[in-house]
Amino acid sequence: MPREYASEENARVADLLDEIGDLLELKGENVFRAVTYRAAAREIRDLREPIRTIYEAGHLATIPKVGTSVGEAIAQYLQGGKARRHEELKAAVPEGLLTLLRVKGVGPATARSIHQHLRITTIDELEQAAKSGRLRELPKIQAKTEENILKSIASLRQRTGRSLIDYARTAADRMVAHLREAADVRELSVCGSVRRWKETIGDVDLLVASDTAAPIMAAFTGAANVDRILAQGDTKSSVIVERGLQIDLRVVPAASWGAALLYFTGSKEHNVRLRGYALRKKLLLNEYGLYRVGEEKGGVPVASRTEEDIYQALGMDWIPPELREDHGEIDAALAHALPALVTVDDLKGDLHVHSDWTDGRDTLAAMVRRARDKGYAYVAMTDHSVGLGMTNGLNLERIAKRSKEIAKLNQELAPFRVLVGTEVEIRADGRLDYPDDVLAGFEIVTASIHSAFNQPREQITQRLVGAIRHPLVTAISHPTGRLLERRDPYDVDLDAVIDAAVATGTRLEVNGGPERLDLPDWAVRKAVEKGATLVIDSDAHAVEELEWTVYGTATARRGWATADRVGNTRGLDAVLARKVR
DNA sequence: GCCGTTTTCGGCCCGACTGTTTTCAGTCG
Numbered sequence: 301m302p303r304e305y306a307s308e309e310n311a312r313v314a315d316l317l318d319e320i321g322d323l324l325e326l327k328g329e330n331v332f333r334a335v336t337y338r339a340a341a342r343e344i345r346d347l348r349e350p351i352r353t354i355y356e357a358g359h360l361a362t363i364p365k366v367g368t369s370v371g372e373a374i375a376q377y378l379q380g381g382k383a384r385r386h387e388e389l390k391a392a393v394p395e396g397l398l399t400l401l402r403v404k405g406v407g408p409a410t411a412r413s414i415h416q417h418l419r420i421t422t423i424d425e426l427e428q429a430a431k432s433g434r435l436r437e438l439p440k441i442q443a444k445t446e447e448n449i450l451k452s453i454a455s456l457r458q459r460t461g462r463s464l465i466d467y468a469r470t471a472a473d474r475m476v477a478h479l480r481e482a483a484d485v486r487e488l489s490v491c492g493s494v495r496r497w498k499e500t501i502g503d504v505d506l507l508v509a510s511d512t513a514a515p516i517m518a519a520f521t522g523a524a525n526v527d528r529i530l531a532q533g534d535t536k537s538s539v540i541v542e543r544g545l546q547i548d549l550r551v552v553p554a555a556s557w558g559a560a561l562l563y564f565t566g567s568k569e570h571n572v573r574l575r576g577y578a579l580r581k582k583l584l585l586n587e588y589g590l591y592r593v594g595e596e597k598g599g600v601p602v603a604s605r606t607e608e609d610i611y612q613a614l615g616m617d618w619i620p621p622e623l624r625e626d627h628g629e630i631d632a633a634l635a636h637a638l639p640a641l642v643t644v645d646d647l648k649g650d651l652h653v654h655s656d657w658t659d660g661r662d663t664l665a666a667m668v669r670r671a672r673d674k675g676y677a678y679v680a681m682t683d684h685s686v687g688l689g690m691t692n693g694l695n696l697e698r699i700a701k702r703s704k705e706i707a708k709l710n711q712e713l714a715p716f717r718v719l720v721g722t723e724v725e726i727r728a729d730g731r732l733d734y735p736d737d738v739l740a741g742f743e744i745v746t747a748s749i750h751s752a753f754n755q756p757r758e759q760i761t762q763r764l765v766g767a768i769r770h771p772l773v774t775a776i777s778h779p780t781g782r783l784l785e786r787r788d789p790y791d792v793d794l795d796a797v798i799d800a801a802v803a804t805g806t807r808l809e810v811n812g813g814p815e816r817l818d819l820p821d822w823a824v825r826k827a828v829e830k831g832a833t834l835v836i837d838s839d840a841h842a843v844e845e846l847e848w849t850v851y852g853t854a855t856a857r858r859g860w861a862t863a864d865r866v867g868n869t870r871g872l873d874a875v876l877a878r879k880v881r
Numbered sequence: 882g883c884c885g886t887t888t889t890c891g892g893c894c895c896g897a898c899t900g901t902t903t904t905c906a907g908t909c910g
Contacts, residue, residue: 324882332893336882367883405899407908440901448899492910503910531909533898538909548910550897563895568910575894580886586895 308791309378310344310351316377316386317341317370319398323389325408326397340365342569344374346627348826349795352378396421404452405445413438427453451528458544461500461785465851466814468494468501471545475506475523479549482519485510486554491564496621497854499817500784503546507564513551520549556588558606563587569626570619577630578614590614622857627825641857642836644850646869649678652723652746652777652809652837653846657702658683659691661842664702668709670843672716678872680721680744681706685733687725688750694722696738703741717872719743723777728752730763732770739772743876746809746837748777749790757791764792768800774876775807775835775867778818786815798827805877807835807867810859812852813845824859835867835875 321337324330343364344351354360355378360371373383399422400411406426414420417438418429427450429435435446463471472490479485485508489495492505508516517537521529530538530546538548552560563571564587578585582593589601590610603609608618616633620641623629632638654660655667664681671679683702684691694702699722706718721744725733728751732739739745747767749760767773779797780789801808808827811818816839819827827834836856838848856866863869 330882333882335893339883365883369882405908409907440906442901444900505910531898536897538898564910566910568894572894579894582887584895588896 310347313351313374313377314341314345316383317344317373320373320383320386320389322398322401322408323386323393326393326401326411327389328408328412336365337370340370346625346822348822394421399423400426403449403456405448406452410441413440423453423456455528455540455544463501463543463545464784464814465494465497465499465501465817465854466848467543468504468545471541471547472504472506474525475504475520475541475547478523479506479508479516479519483510483516484512485516487557489561491561492548492566495565496567496624497851497858499821499855503548505564506547506549507560508549508551509554509557509560510551511553516551517549550587552587554605556604558608558610559585559589559601559604560587562607562610565621565624567625570624570629573626573630574614581614583614585610620857622854623860625858639860639862642853642861642863642866642869643857644853646863646866647676647836647849647853648871649676649680649717649868649875650838650840650846650849651680651719651721651744651775651835651868651875652682652811652839653679654683654723654839654841655681657681657698658688658693659841664705665709666843667840667846668713668718670846672713674846676716678717678719678875680719680746682721682723682744682746685722685724687727687733693725693733699738699741719872721745723748724773725750726763726767728755728763730759730766732767732773736772742772744774745772746775746777747773748779749781753781753787753790755790757793760790761793761796764797765800768797768804768806773806775809776801777809777837777839778811778813778816779808780818780820780823782818782820783815784817789818794823794826798823798830798832801827801832802830805833807833810834810836810852810856810861811839812837812848812850812855813839814848814851817851817855819855819859821855821858824856824861826859828859828861828865832865833867834861834865837868 317337318341321334324334360366360374373385376383394415397411397415400406420426420429430446430450435441436443472494476488479488487509489507491507493501494504510516513535520537521532521539525541526539528540535551538546540546550564575585584591584593584596589604590613591599591601603613611618617636617638619629619633650671653667655664657664668679684693686693686695703720706720709718720742722742724745724747726747726749727733768776782789808819810824836849836852838846840846867875
């Protein structure tokens with residue numbers, strides 16, 4: 301998972317609790333105990349303030365799933381860097397068993413057995429044992445299992461991590477197109493984390509409604525880009541395609557379409573909460589429908605055909621997939637109080653676009669024309685400032701030349717408006733990369749950090765807050781600096797950043813670049829709650845990248861943002877309105 | 882280990898696929 305927590309300490313505490321969960325299961329203790337530790341880990345990962353703050357206020361018990369034992373482990377860890385429960389378990393469970401769990405197909409029971417009989421504690425040893433045929437001497441393991449373990453180890457080494465959303469969606473779309481062409485499908489949808497627009501994707505899930513599954517399964521596993529077939533059944537198959545991406549396919553009868561779509565879209569936590577709520581109403585929800593308890597075998601479901609039917613039967617409004625994380629959406633749906641989320645069609649313009657004047661790949665005219673063809677009313681050309689040498693940042697002379705080119709385009713394309721903008725670097729010492737008299741010549745200024753990421757929290761925060769308070773700065777771009785799967789965010793006090801943005805009217809960007817998606821969704825939610833104004837931009841460096849606002853919009857939606865919280869859903873007057881001093 | 886409109890004990894979401902089994906445990910999502 302990418303690092304995107306309220307603090308790195310939250311991540312470490314969550315990792316600790318997850319590991320306690322794994323160790324409990326390896327030791328063979330009650331699995332629900334392990335489940336609880338993992339559930340608590342997720343809660344802490346989702347917290348929007350530092351766990352240490354909560355702990356110091358004596359409010360640990362307000363976190364769901366944190367009771368006496370979990371709370372004690374957290375407190376001990378925060379005090380001394382260790383938790384007694386964790387240390388005891390590590391002493392009781394052979395070192396290295398945790399590592400074996402990373403191999404797909406090896407769970408706690410298999411790991412225990414492998415260690416018990418062969419004293420294996422590393423993936424290398426496991427590989428050796430499988431190759432030499434020693435694994436098959438164990439109970440319940442034969443040649444086939446050995447082979448699967450070897451394949452899993454190979455793909456474990458090949459995989460570097462989760463896929464970025466644009467790659468996963470492209471792979472999903474390609475398989476969808478192939479299936480539509482190759483077989484008779486009544487309904488076909490992407491589900492899982494792709495449908496929820498998660499920022500990174502583990503596996504791609506596809507769902508088909510059809511009366512005859514066999515030809516669809518054949519088309520799926522026979523697709524040209526399939527590297528390896530993991531499983532192939534009557535209604536469920538899994539394959540690996542390029543770059544180690546896994547795609548799962550389920551086929552269901554049309555009558556179950558809504559229930560299956562709901563189930564396979566997830567999230568797991570949303571489903572668990574939904575099913576728990578259903579049970580309290582004496583209803584059972586599975587991937588085939590919503591049934592009265594006891595009637596799930598052969599009975600007629602209360603609802604099943606569409607997601608809307610099922611939510612309605614539970615007394616809820618339909619919940620957009622982006623919100624299905626058990627982050628309060630079920631209560632909101634019951635109260636008919638779900639937000640009307642911002643859509644990509646709400647955007648009137650893009651305020652962060654580059655051209656080949658600096659590090660873009662297409663000409664300014666090409667970027668502008670494509671923006672106009674998208675139906676926008678305006679676009680801001682925000683090439684880099686002079687200090688970013690590697691991007692060929694603009695000096696005074698080139699600023700003037702570019703402005704002339706923009707003036708010409710404005711004449712030609714009116715009423716479409718091209719804004720003379722800059723993405724100005726916030727230097728390591730906190731000063732902006734242009735003096736105020738130069739900045740005043742731009743119609744729009746977005747400020748951001750591309751250097752000195754390793755400064756301490758106070759210093760980074762001060763750089764950003766200083767830029768936010770600058771009267772000529774319109775917006776802050778990619779406020780956390782993260783690169784998904786590549787670089788952690790810099791250490792910044794986002795509360796201070798958001799508070800300053802609210803106080804001054806400075807916009808905070810939701811950058812749509814698939815590698816950034818910055819602000820992250822949880823920070824969007826925080827900004828929305830505090831009353832900040834966002835802008836959703838593409839940060840495009842080529843014409844096709846102007847489409848990236850779709851990912852930024854999805855991130856904003858995941859953060860519960862409505863159109864009135866997003867500045868570029870309005871006309872240019874609103875965008876350029878004077879800041880509060 | 883946690884939790885409560887089936888409340889302080891007894892549940893905890895639910896089902897498909899695989900590989901090894903003569904009926905199911907383990908794993909996964």
